[in-house]
Amino acid sequence: MPHGYTHTAVVRAEGHLIDSKILNTIFDIVIERGGAFEVVDFDIGRTNDDFSRVTLKVSAESPPRLQRLLEDLMPFGCHAAEERDAVIRTADRDGSVPDDFYSTTNMRTHVRVGGRWIEVQGQRMDAVIVLDGEQAICRKLREIRVGDRVVCGVQGLRVSPEFRERDRADFAFMSNEISSERRVEASVGRIAALMRETRARGRRIVFVAGPVVVHTGGTEYFSQLVRGGWVDVVLAGNALAVHDAELAMFATSLGVDQAGVPVRGGHRHHMRAINAINRAGGIRSAVESGVLKTGVMVECVRAGVEFVLAGSIRDDGPIVDTLTDIIEAQDRYAAALSSAGLVIMLSTMLHGIGVGNMLPAWIPVVCVDINPAVVTKLADRGSSQTIGVVTDVGLFLHQLARQVT
Amino acid sequence: MPHGYTHTAVVRAEGHLIDSKILNTIFDIVIERGGAFEVVDFDIGRTNDDFSRVTLKVSAESPPRLQRLLEDLMPFGCHAAEERDAVIRTADRDGSVPDDFYSTTNMRTHVRVGGRWIEVQGQRMDAVIVLDGEQAICRKLREIRVGDRVVCGVQGLRVSPEFRERDRADFAFMSNEISSERRVEASVGRIAALMRETRARGRRIVFVAGPVVVHTGGTEYFSQLVRGGWVDVVLAGNALAVHDAELAMFATSLGVDQAGVPVRGGHRHHMRAINAINRAGGIRSAVESGVLKTGVMVECVRAGVEFVLAGSIRDDGPIVDTLTDIIEAQDRYAAALSSAGLVIMLSTMLHGIGVGNMLPAWIPVVCVDINPAVVTKLADRGSSQTIGVVTDVGLFLHQLARQVT
Amino acid sequence: MPHGYTHTAVVRAEGHLIDSKILNTIFDIVIERGGAFEVVDFDIGRTNDDFSRVTLKVSAESPPRLQRLLEDLMPFGCHAAEERDAVIRTADRDGSVPDDFYSTTNMRTHVRVGGRWIEVQGQRMDAVIVLDGEQAICRKLREIRVGDRVVCGVQGLRVSPEFRERDRADFAFMSNEISSERRVEASVGRIAALMRETRARGRRIVFVAGPVVVHTGGTEYFSQLVRGGWVDVVLAGNALAVHDAELAMFATSLGVDQAGVPVRGGHRHHMRAINAINRAGGIRSAVESGVLKTGVMVECVRAGVEFVLAGSIRDDGPIVDTLTDIIEAQDRYAAALSSAGLVIMLSTMLHGIGVGNMLPAWIPVVCVDINPAVVTKLADRGSSQTIGVVTDVGLFLHQLARQVT
């Protein structure tokens, strides 16, 4: 150990440490944080299927730095060689926690209580772990109540990163290389396969969709997917429903007709659509009363597909179905995602990031957008389970409807 | 008139019809909508300062088509040659209006009631005009109550488009050509001049700011602007305040330090910042109690600058200052904008669109973003009062702080 | 006229001055250049089909400023009210011309010689007009030889801007609004119609294609177009041929296989392809000898489609078919374009700009790219004849092959 690095801890990690670049990341973190490391023991997996195991002595200049270092290593599967129970503190006021609370990642986490390792429920990013009887549960800061027993520090915690499985058929595909210079038809084939597999496993396929689905001519193809039973949940905002209704009622979206010709004055159509839906008492009533006859929302109502519309500062109207409180919207989104087996995001950065925050790392996510920067941002979840496709959303849905059905 | 175009109306428009491409647009609309036109009279302004005047006979195949055509021509200043009072109908339920309601543009509008032309108050896009005693006021659909007297159809309405003033110093600058291949220093000089002019006129300068201000190193320069009295209002979301606090407390933003080095594990910092602010009871208390010592929000609190934080589906936390109901957030934004003389949007499409929806066309708007598509979208308000700058926001603020002070 | 604007000229213009925003632009230019104008006479077209006519007195502070102003007004159809012959000077050295030479636009131009107006041949941008016997011809600077008779100044010149024809089926479509939020299928339908119309008129359809055609899986669809007789000329660079051959020989392009999986080490494949083609003695020999069996180039050779490959600084190899001198490449491109009736550019800014420089304004151009900035740049030719489509090139070709055949 270099001179001055007098505070030391021994940590262990195991898994596909090389494949998933985890060992590399662990080393990087130690050095970046001004620490030092020494490999006490390394047992490399002999073949592609074998796990590797590492024992590492890490050291830092002071106890707080060492503590912070250990905290930073946790998401990569490093845990103290010596096992101890987690430190539990009691919340002293609603909506906040002790300063040294443990803030979760989206990866599978275990906490040691009374000598037993228990798996944390409702895993998601940026949450607090609360002990509730025998259970450990992810709670959001705002859900904390006085007296809640909160996990603090990093002792007694173990995080299991998702490992890239090199043998999976979709291994190379699940890369984070985002490029518009790629063949989209091949990607669609793999996504269709994922959809079939998800349905076969009895899990839900959740679409997160922006109004670009409508503008790019995807309505008919998305409707086919709904009718075919490929859509279990639609998470969206006010705009998707409004532009979908505008197209149904006025044959324009954002004032542009389906032949791509801008209809000047068409900007008013969406306000008329909002008024018509609200007069009817909401989307379901509008469908029942015949105000709305075609479109994505109509198909959802008919097929019994759950939809949740979250409000935003830029909403016109909004229609009465839109949840105007974002806390309620987040809770409803999270509930709708609880049995998700696959999430497909179509051209909506806002709702896509919202959904990404709620998902555990092991749920595969597909992000489709014509802007590579959006795909990169959404696909970057510290997870190998993400597929980014840079392409035209309307043409993508056309291809997907053809390949899946 | 071509055969079959039997339904006819005579409309008039006046102003800088050529300069502002309004005459061109009027002709386009008639043809696009399947109508026909005949110029009854055209009096062109002889010099650059003179107005032009046109009288136009427009015709269509059926009365509803003619009606829709006239409606579409209104935002471009066309009004019936023959003056009549507006049609007023009574709202029969809260939150919705008769189907043929007039949906506003963001341009100055007059309505004729009892033979008198009165100017509509609170002009904004996508609103309903309600008569309240002697006044005509823009109301949002959701604000409508049973019994409200609502302007319907297009009769008795007159819209005054903003004309490009070709002699203004900033005429050519106010173009809608958006390009990253432009000299930014020159643009900054003009924006600084606009800021001085706005302050001299006693109007408020409103900044709409995203967290990219913090990530790109703009904190110090934005703080200088606040201290210099150049910022009257900050409209933002939860993320600006959170990342600003993260930078103040942990010297990182989004887990990246100010030297541009990603600090792995830094992702937790923003949750600690949220918890610390909420424990303190909000931003003001955090500033007073010394939890927050530097940053944009601290400067705002110290300088008495109003700030409104609107919630969104992707928020972590949020901090207690964030308005979680988007209706309330929209109302607070709109109120803060009521005396705005200049609006500067810094890298936030979400809040930028929200603000754009609320503004009358005559308030100048500056949009700064490194992504040309965002600038194009925000700058496209059907107004000549918009300046788009495609550049790095941190460097932009550096230049602006230097040039304005 | 304002004080000091003592130097004056009278100019005239006629055509669809309002529709094409030409009158607006003329006024803008006068003011931007610090001049003043007075409308002497304006005769507006009464209906959509009628031409408008304007006579304008323009003035400036000095004769050179007035001269420059008149020069700037020329591309918008303004010509001196008083007709005089063009000024002709003789080139005194090869490759350069007198300082006051007239530099062409891409619009139809007439020059007055001996009292007669003659149309300039080989119209293109940035050329010099040379009198050759009875003819006036566009020549590039580098083609000028001592003794050439060169048109100088702006006297005796008349430019006819392309007018937007508001009644054309594709009127609204031919707009310069570029957006990725549009329905591509509708655009493809219109492009297919243009292709049919071009073929019916006996003109050539020229494709300008980048290697992205291959990377995005467009090879098979482009091959279908070639086999169907929809491609008369292919203008490209070394990379298209190399990656096409790489795909044919190694089933990868840029080292990525057609299932979208990167093949590490695949980077060498393109060098092997180059070596194989060059060993065979070029593309034609490689096709004849069976070295190349499939792909775009094979189809071109078999169908007798002309192709020209222009070299660039970034070329690997290049293959022997690539023209390494850019002067020769430009000349060969220009020759291939001489009977073009439609030009379709697929994801290649470099060659697209090169081709755009060579075309007269009246040849319609379609630009397809997934990056909106590229489409904007290519589509911006000061012509109404351009269609920009922001989409995935592979999926676009798939749609096009389906719709055209």
Place this chain on the structure above:
Amino acid sequence: MPHGYTHTAVVRAEGHLIDSKILNTIFDIVIERGGAFEVVDFDIGRTNDDFSRVTLKVSAESPPRLQRLLEDLMPFGCHAAEERDAVIRTADRDGSVPDDFYSTTNMRTHVRVGGRWIEVQGQRMDAVIVLDGEQAICRKLREIRVGDRVVCGVQGLRVSPEFRERDRADFAFMSNEISSERRVEASVGRIAALMRETRARGRRIVFVAGPVVVHTGGTEYFSQLVRGGWVDVVLAGNALAVHDAELAMFATSLGVDQAGVPVRGGHRHHMRAINAINRAGGIRSAVESGVLKTGVMVECVRAGVEFVLAGSIRDDGPIVDTLTDIIEAQDRYAAALSSAGLVIMLSTMLHGIGVGNMLPAWIPVVCVDINPAVVTKLADRGSSQTIGVVTDVGLFLHQLARQVT
């Protein structure tokens, strides 16, 4: 070994295998290529400074597949455990080589001849290794002559990948994370440090510059860098020189003046500039005769800075200094880069890719562009020596001139 993987070889690699993710990549390649591996021996570096060493048994289904696998592993430092001389074949015709030639990477390479390992000279990508007496030299395909002794296959070759050095000051900075949401000032500081260091080491600083340098107002700042001795070579195209001259002679670039105001008609200025330079006989003569008085090229001539202008298909003119043959241009670029210690690319994808192809992996490269896709493409050289900065080029040069001087 799995069943059927009967063809086997033993390879070795050593270095910072974990840090540089090389071990991970090696494993990936074996699996992707349908092979299998078994770790015979792995010795991990105990501390950050220590090398790791691995011995690997790789196997494949057939000898050609095994051969291709070994070839693919070479760029990552894998070499046969058993040492043998390289296979040399003789070229049988000019400009091409035997089918199984070894195509180089940009990494340091040794070849074993007569039992001795000799380092390859002139290392660059996509070249052929030719033995010339005692030397091994990179040659381009087109430079091959009948009788040249060419290295074939992968036997007797050793490639040394560049290792990331985790302790370097710029370690984290040299990441390949490209984002516009970063603080540019910090990046500029590090680039300035690299420039000082390069100068101190007596190596040349090469700028590859596009005309955007001029359009974004960078001329004055780039001139300051030239005058300060921070620029040893400028590699560019015709357009940089033309727009630089246009700015000097007409105060516009691309017809836009330095206040950002488009000057209509300004499109002709660049043709006048070309004519003026060519009349003068080229840039140097134009500077000497006073035709050109200011600008980047003037500063280069005065400071004796070497510049090479490469032609392209889109060139206007070109000016006589532009090399119209791309073979000659590539050779001149390559010669100018021969003693480069640092390469800075400013907004020119075309020339940037050209230069990237010529450089060995160990020369650090800085890429600056406002478009993240360009930065990603240029920075992706399979080397850790690249810095990507997404920002405004004009403001970047302003910052750089301030920080370096």
